[in-house]
Amino acid sequence: MSDFYERLKPWLFSQVAEELRYANCILDLGCGDCKLLRWLAETYGKSTIGVDISDLGFPPAGEGISCLRGDAQSLDFIGKGAIDAVLLFWSLHEMGDPLAVLQEARRVLHPLGEVLIIEFPRGSLAQKLWNETYYSVGEVANMLRETGFWRSEARLIVHRQLIWAKGFKGPRPKGVR
Ligand SMILES: C[S@@+](CC[C@H](N)C(=O)[O-])C[C@H]1O[C@@H](n2cnc3c(N)ncnc32)[C@H](O)[C@@H]1O
16 A cells, blocks of 8 residues: 555656646656656656755756756746746645745746646545645645636546646737637
8 A cells, every 4th residue: 555656656657748748848846856857858858857955866967857956935046937847746745835836836937838736635545654744635726826827727636645736827928829
């Protein structure tokens, strides 16, 4: 049972790749060992940036991937509109000020860019395994709305054991279909 989430990773990675198929430059906040980014760079040729408060798990620099030590709440080293998609994979619950993180994510996103959050929900198996504090799906949806994301949605997947949430920087500029 303790490897339930680990065994989901290959499937989740493929879902992320499908969701972000049109994004070229992907930023992963709380990237840990950058495994997902490495896979996206190697398999799909994405240009990726990982940011984590700790560099302990960072891999050696590779093609298409750069890992930076930094706080996701303050991404002043990344320009406004520079990123096509921001990913938070099992990391939002660890960040002290999630609204500040989402505001920063929105700032660095391209006007057509997307944020994608994969999280453990409150009351899930993850909570029993690791006894951490997680958000409910409604709370994640509210955070996306509160920080101005457009067409945002949050839902439970995999027998209610994960949250899949996304939102767009939008609204779309005039003349763009
Ligand atoms: C549960 S781990 C998930 C790591 C990775 N996304 C994965 O799926 O394996 C959460 C990560 O968030 C990072 N983190 C926590 N607070 C952070 C912050 N304020 N800014 C950037 N990273 C942070 C932690 O150091 C940790 O690597």
